[in-house]
Amino acid sequence: MISVEEARQRLLKLASLMPVVSTPLPLAKGRFLAEDLIARRQQPAAHMSAMDGYAVRFSDCPGPWSVIGESAAGHRYNGALAAGEAVRIFTGAHLPENSDCVIIQEDIERSGDNISLCGDAPHQKWHHVRKAGSDFSNGDRLAQAGTQVNAGIIAAAAMAGYGDLPLFAGPRVAIISSGDELVPPGLPLRTEQIPSSNAVMIAAMLSSLPCEVQDLGIARDNLASLAEKLEQAKGADIIVTIGGASVGDHDLVHRAATDAGATMDFWRIAVRPGKPLMAGKLGNSVMLGLPGNPGSAFVTAFLFLLPLVRHMAGSAQPWPTSLSAPCTTAIAAGGPRAEYLRAVLQDGELTPFHMQDSGVTKPLASANALIIRPVDAPPVGVGDIVAYLPLDI
Incomplete structure (x- = not known):
C-alpha cells in the first residue's frame, strides 16, 4: 500500500490540463482562470462623487457658492469651477474640473442658484469623492491564474x-457502477439487492465543479458487461468505476480494465476507509477505481476524484484545505493507515460519528467534516484540537 500523499502526487501526474476556451462572462462562474486577470482600464476612470450634493473647491469653504450647473451619472458637467462656484452633483457623477470635495445635500441650504452651509463643512479635500483609480488601476492584477471564478470575479x-x-474547459467524467446486487434508485428491490446510491452521490459531489458528468449505469459482475461499459466510456477525460476494485472472486474491474488496454499506476492505498483504490490510464483517459461501499466511495471521491477534476480544470489549489477544532469525544490511537472520520462540526466543535463502518450511509446525510487521523496518530482526548477537512460540497 502507498501513502495518501504519494497516491495524490501520482494521480495528478496521470492527468493533463484541459484546453483553454474564451468564455463569455455569463458562463464563466465555477471555471478556473487560465491567465491572471489584469485590469484593462482604471476604475473609477475619473474622480466621482460618492454622495448626492454639491461639488465645490475645498479652498472656498465655508462658502457661500453660486450653482452654475449639474453633473449626473453618465452626464458630466464639462466646465471648470471658478472661485465661489458649485455644481449640483449626484452619486456616481464626474466631479467638475477644479473641484475637489462634495458637500452632501443635507448640509446645504439653497435659495435659487445660491447655496450656503447649514451643517458640517468638509474637513479635508476629496471629502465624499471616489478618486480616479481608487478601486484599481490599468494593469493591476485582480485575480491569479488558477482561481475559480465566482460572482465577485x-x-x-x-x-x-x-x-x-480565458478559462480552462471542464473535463468529461464517465461514471460506471458495478455489481449484480445494484438496482437503479427508486425501483422495487429483492432482499439481496440494494439501490445504486454511489453514482448519484458522486455526480452530486461533482455538480459544483466545472465538469460534464455522464452516468453510464450499472455493469454486472462479468467481464463482458464491464468491457461494454468501458467501451462506452471511451472519449471521457476521466473514467470513474465504483465497486469491484477489491480482491474478491467477483471484483473484476482491475482485470476488465487491463483487458481493455489500461495500465494501472497504483492499486490499494494506506487509507481508511477506501484501501482498494485504483488509478491508471485507459487510452487518453485517467481511470479511477473507487471502492463500492458508500462511505469509502464518498471519502475517496472527496480526497482524490474532486481534486483530480479541479487539477484538470486548471485549479492552482486542487486539494482541500485542512482546518482545526476541538473534539468533543475521545478517539483511540491510529494504526498503519491514515483515517478520515466522518464528523459533524457544530458550534466550533467536532463530533465524530460513533459508527464509522464504510457500508453505512446515514452519517453521510449530516456529516459536514472529515477528521484527519494520520498514520499511527496518538489518541485524542476530549477537548483536544484535531485537524479536519470541511465538506463544502
Missing part, C-alpha cells in the same frame, strides 16, 4: 474591461 472582470475570459 465576474463583476471585477466586467468593470476591468472584459466581456469574456
